[in-house]
Amino acid sequence: MKKHTLIAALSGCMLSLTACTAKVQEPAVTAFEAGRIKADMAFLADDMLEGRKVASEGHELAARYVAAAYARAGLKPVGDDGSYFQQVPFVKASLVRENTSVTLTANGKNETLTFADDYQMRGSSAHPKVDVAGDLVFAGFGVHAPTLGHDDLEGLDVKGKIVVLIADAPKGFHSEVRAYQRSNAVKGKELAKRGAVAMVTIRTPAENARFGYDRYLEFINDPSFDWVRPEGSGEAQGLPSLLLSPAMQKRLFAAAGVDLDPILAAVDAGTDKVAPVDLGLHLAIKAESKASDPVTSPNVLGLLEGSDPELAHEVVVMSAHLDHKGVKEDEGEGRKVYNGALDNAAGISTLLEVARVWKESGLRPRRSVLFAAVTAEEEGLQGSDYLAHFPPAGYQMVANVNLDMPILLFDFADVNALGGERSDLGPIVEAAVAKAGLALSPDPLPNEGRFTRSDQFRFVQRGVPAVALKVGISPAVDGADSAALTDTFMKNIYHKPSDTMDQPIHFDAAAKFARVNWLIANEIANRDMAPQWNAGDYFGGVFEKQD
Structure with a gap:
């Protein structure tokens, strides 16, 4: 850059210090693009991937798609042998x-x-x-x-x-x-x-x-x-x-x-x-x-390296599961593909959008952020369990933010923070949600046990505080009956072949979901102290910090 151009740029910052500071601290709301999330979901939920069943060709193709997105986002490969793939050995029975x-x-x-x-x-x-x-x-x-x-x-x-x-x-x-x-x-x-x-x-x-x-x-x-x-x-x-x-x-x-x-x-x-x-x-x-003989299926791991030499070895894990239910041949009904558009192409696409925005913003958090597209969630949280036991060498997991099946069928006005009240992640989530213009509401489906049924719980079992946002069911911004849409999805579409891109998915809501999760992860990665369990918390006591 020529000297006079540099001086002009610096002068512009001096004249508008607030704007320059805002650009450094946080990407613009519009940086999170609905169209990109839609494009990623469309690929991941396409029939060609045959439901992304663990150890299938469709899952392998999905994993390579995610790895390519990581490379574009400038993430460091921290899988096996310098790749993005942490191969998880499985036995099928x-x-x-x-x-x-x-x-x-x-x-x-x-x-x-x-x-x-x-x-x-x-x-x-x-x-x-x-x-x-x-x-x-x-x-x-x-x-x-x-x-x-x-x-x-x-x-x-x-x-x-x-x-x-x-x-x-x-x-x-x-x-x-x-x-x-x-x-x-x-x-x-x-x-x-x-x-x-x-x-x-x-x-x-x-x-x-x-x-x-x-x-x-x-x-x-x-x-x-x-x-x-x-x-x-x-x-x-x-x-x-x-x-x-x-x-x-x-x-x-x-x-x-x-x-x-x-x-x-x-x-x-x-x-x-x-x-x-x-x-x-x-x-x-x-x-x-x-x-069977052992088969492998990959977790896809990419690292945004932290900027603080004292904290860069600590990692905030942002995770989402890549797998779904595959293909089934039903007698009399023919071949059915379980595409898993919302479960969980939506979570993976949100994860990729957060990685892209982080790169394009030029920001580097103090701690490192590990982006993990994990396998075998549908088989008992197996891929996240493996990662929780074997994180990338030289790094210590300090928190997990998990993205699983956001029900993006309306422009949501509130979110539920599963696990938020168990650690000092709670105030971080509360502040991030408010900054995003959303309300924080209690889990409306407590009998579903959602906190223990998705990948965040495998990190909890290794002593790592975790949180998972779910789209709430307060009256929707766009006037949709959010409670009825959620209930219909859970009863008629969840784990069914009908979980496809043909649903009326609200992609602007997807961008909003990506942003609020970025706000949470960014705050965790930049605070002075690593997250801690609240005193007397049940899970904090049952699962003391594991080596």
């Missing part, structure tokens, strides 16, 4: 139906249960050969949480037995704690330590109305995915488990002389106390899973 049977013994008579009609179970690489039998004991919720004043297993002998559990936890728990405690993985690990040999889960009418038994059947033939733990990792495994149909669970309790209906009605009504029952029945479970 498919249930061998012909070698799977469940036999109930009641009053001296044996009954062979029918797969799908009476029960369902998935293949498991952790339990490739199951051959167990035991007396059935009903343990209510099966929740062991003495620090919360609740222990369904106290005084209950489960050694050598098969435990029947309600697929829930007490409503008196905080909604996010309840979602964690209702997990089969959490319950199974505790029961395994006590010598139980298997689990049988049952569901209440309210739970079946929310997400019915038939919805689970849609994916009954899908293999399970598990990332391959290093030998000697010592991570506890859970138990073999099966889910009973509503009709079968009622028949089972009737065979024991127990009326199940009032028990489940009391749970739906809010009771926290469910008495255990020795059912006087016997169950035998045989199951075989065929495991």
Whole structure:
């Protein structure tokens, strides 16, 4: 630049210091472009990618698309061997139906249960050969949480037995704690330590109305995915488990002389106390899973390097899951692609827009920001779990901002900050939301347990404070019935082939969503202190900072 040109530019800043400072501190609102988000979503949700199933060609193509966007945004590749790809090793396990049977013994008579009609179970690489039998004991919720004043297993002998559990936890728990405690993985690990040999889960009418038994059947033939733990990792495994149909669970309790209906009605009504029952029945479970050779599927990792030499080794992880449900061949209905436009092409496209704007703004935060398009969220948060265990060498994760399935069907006026109240991320989120001209509202769907059901929770389990914004359902800016649109999406479109670009997606809302997430991540990356759990927070105590 010539000397007189440089002087003129500096003079312009001196005459309009406020404007120059604003440009340095924050990109203009218009920097977040709806059209770019739309273009990225259109590609990622195209039939050509065949639903971005883990370890599929479509997912691989999507991963390469994201890597190219990272390169354009000037992000440093921090995957394997100097690439953008952190390859996650998986084993797929498919249930061998012909070698799977469940036999109930009641009053001296044996009954062979029918797969799908009476029960369902998935293949498991952790339990490739199951051959167990035991007396059935009903343990209510099966929740062991003495620090919360609740222990369904106290005084209950489960050694050598098969435990029947309600697929829930007490409503008196905080909604996010309840979602964690209702997990089969959490319950199974505790029961395994006590010598139980298997689990049988049952569901209440309210739970079946929310997400019915038939919805689970849609994916009954899908293999399970598990990332391959290093030998000697010592991570506890859970138990073999099966889910009973509503009709079968009622028949089972009737065979024991127990009326199940009032028990489940009391749970739906809010009771926290469910008495255990020795059912006087016997169950035998045989199951075989065929495991594949290890396959890989990548997390796509790009780093915006921090500017502060003292803080650049600390990273704020911005994550979104890249995978979806793939393709299914339904008898009589033909081939269906599960495109996953809102779940989660929308989250990935938001992530890419934040990366692009950060580059074009010329800003460099003090801490580094790791952009992570993770695999296998739909398979149990597997890709984020791997990343949380194996972050890029030399970097310490200090916070996670996760972008998963923003329901962008209207111009939203409020957001929900899942997990925000658990750490000092809360005030950061509150300030960012206000700056974006939005309201911050409580989670309107507390029974969904959304904080524990997406990738942010894998970072929480490694002791890292996290937050995930969800589009709220307050009256929409554009007059749309936001609550009805959200409800319709969750009931009729979520995890269905209809989650496509043909929906009336509001792309200006997508740009707004990108901006507010940028505001949050930027503030975390520039503050003096790394985020801390609030004193006495449940998850902060359960998952102390991991090495």
